[in-house]
Structures are given as C-alpha cells and as structure tokens.
Amino acid sequence: MFANTVQPEIVSLFSSTGSDPLGVFGTACDALLPADSFIHLLIDKSSLPTPPPPAVPILPPSRDHSDETEFSNTSGLCLAQRVLHIQSPTLRTTYVRCPPDNSSSPLGLKHPWLHIQVRDMGREWSFEIGLVDRENRVGIIRLSTFQKEPRLKPPTKPSSPPLLHLPLSFPSISSRPLTAWATVALHLPTFLPHFSSSSLLSRGTEGAHMSAPSAASMPSGSFSHTSYVKVYATCRLRRIWFSQGGPSKKAPWEFELYGDEYR
Numbered sequence: 001m002f003a004n005t006v007q008p009e010i011v012s013l014f015s016s017t018g019s020d021p022l023g024v025f026g027t028a029c030d031a032l033l034p035a036d037s038f039i040h041l042l043i044d045k046s047s048l049p050t051p052p053p054p055a056v057p058i059l060p061p062s063r064d065h066s067d068e069t070e071f072s073n074t075s076g077l078c079l080a081q082r083v084l085h086i087q088s089p090t091l092r093t094t095y096v097r098c099p100p101d102n103s104s105s106p107l108g109l110k111h112p113w114l115h116i117q118v119r120d121m122g123r124e125w126s127f128e129i130g131l132v133d134r135e136n137r138v139g140i141i142r143l144s145t146f147q148k149e150p151r152l153k154p155p156t157k158p159s160s161p162p163l164l165h166l167p168l169s170f171p172s173i174s175s176r177p178l179t180a181w182a183t184v185a186l187h188l189p190t191f192l193p194h195f196s197s198s199s200l201l202s203r204g205t206e207g208a209h210m211s212a213p214s215a216a217s218m219p220s221g222s223f224s225h226t227s228y229v230k231v232y233a234t235c236r237l238r239r240i241w242f243s244q245g246g247p248s249k250k251a252p253w254e255f256e257l258y259g260d261e262y263r
Contacts, residue, residue: 003108014240026100030093037088045078061122088233106227111242119236120170130227139219152200189223
C-alpha cells in the first residue's frame with residue numbers, strides 16, 4: 001500500500017474523527033451473534049448513536065469511587081468525540097484490519113514506532129502486527145489482555161509465519177487514571193530478536209508435536225516494514241499512527257487525548 005510512496009515522519013493510519021475512518025481497512029464480524037458482534041462509530045461520552053438492531057452495545061466499566069467524593073464522577077475520563085466501538089464475545093471473529101484480508105499488497109510502512117489509542121471495555125482484547133525483516137521473513141506479534149506469559153509459536157506450515165504472543169494489561173481502575181483511554185506505543189524493531197528465543201519457543205511448543213523451526217525461516221536482524229495491523233474486539237479505538245519517534249517525541253496536538261470537560 002505504502003511501500004512505493006514517500007513516507008512522512010508520521011503516518012496516521014486510522015482516525016475515528018476523520019471523514020472516512022475505515023477507508024483503508026477491512027472489517028469482519030461474527031454473523032452468528034448479530035446482537036453482540038458488531039463494529040460501530042459512536043460518541044465515547046454518550047455511547048450514541050446506538051447501532052442498528054439487534055445490536056446491543058456494552059457500556060464501559062464503571063469508574064465510580066463512591067467512597068471518595070472527588071472521584072465519584074466520570075468527568076474528564078471520556079472523550080467528547082466519535083470513536084470506533086468494536087465488540088464481540090468471540091474475539092478473533094470481529095476485527096478491523098489494514099490492509100483488508102483480500103488485499104494482495106502489504107502495508108509497507110517502514111516507521112519503527114506504532115501507536116494505538118484505545119479504551120478498555122472490561123472484556124478481553126487483542127491486536128496484532130505483521131513484521132518483516134530485511135530478508136523478507138515475516139513474523140506476527142500479538143498482544144492480548146488474556147495472555148499470561150510470552151509464548152512463541154513456530155510456523156505450523158510453510159506458508160504460515162511464526163507468532164509471538166505477549167501479555168498486555170490496562171491500568172487498573174483502582175489506580176485512578178486521569179483518563180479511561182490509553183496510548184499503547186511499540187518500538188517494532190525490538191521485537192524481532194525474540195523470534196530467535198529458544199526459551200519462548202519451548203513454551204509455544206509445550207504439549208504439541210512440533211519440530212524446531214530452522215533459523216532461516218524465523219525473522220531476525222534488521223526491521224524492514226510492517227505488513228499489516230489488525231485490531232480485535234472488544235475495545236473502543238480512536239487513532240492508529242506510525243512514527244519515526246517514540247513517546248518522548250511530542251505528537252501533533254490533534255493526536256493528544258482530551259477529556260470531555262475540565263474542572
């Protein structure tokens with residue numbers, strides 16, 4: 001998609017407030033669960049407009065601290081903006097992906113940093129990225145709130161890439177975060193060496209009859225580009241962008257998270 005284009009320092013891949021938020025994305029939902037598996041744009045603060053029937057959106061988890069009055073309301077925790085609500089009890093069947101599943105072109109972005117602005121909805125959530133090294137070897141990084149420890153799953157067939165599955169957690173409600181939203185920032189080149197980890201590989205093949213993959217088939221060395229980004233249910237999504245700099249480098253003002261009101 002972007003491999004043969006001039007790539008600026010920052011590329012915004014998804015913005016829920018844009019004119020066509022899913023213009024370069026494909027979507028998938030669980031057709032067997034129309035009431036609880038859907039993707040819908042709504043205002044974070046009000047959860048409106050509601051999706052077409054029979055879809056019934058869940059509400060974000062309560063952050064009410066009834067024992068301490070200064071924390072007893074949610075002012076400032078929500079965004080008074082349109083966001084993308086992705087919901088399903090069958091996590092892997094409901095997602096947005098760039099490029100779409102039927103695309104023959106990889107994403108092709110060479111930026112080392114990926115940033116995702118997301119809201120915890122109190123359900124399991126996951127997202128994944130396809131990484132490609134300078135030898136054109138592909139590896140998948142998947143981060144999930146239900147994963148307990150890092151695991152490396154080797155290719156099950158020649159056409160499937162290895163999968164590095166890592167745990168992910170949101171700040172707890174009891175920690176009193178200033179906003180219900182979080183920005184996940186990943187330095188993508190630092191993940192490539194983990195595809196050569198024998199300790200992670202032993203966890204990923206534990207209890208399975210798999211032979212050790214050859215080193216030649218596993219990505220390593222220098223990072224080349226990202227082949228795709230995929231965000232699963234259940235979450236609310238505001239923005240996805242790639243950059244040359246990390247969290248210490250100030251992002252454009254429109255990328256910042258602002259609460260619904262100030263006190």
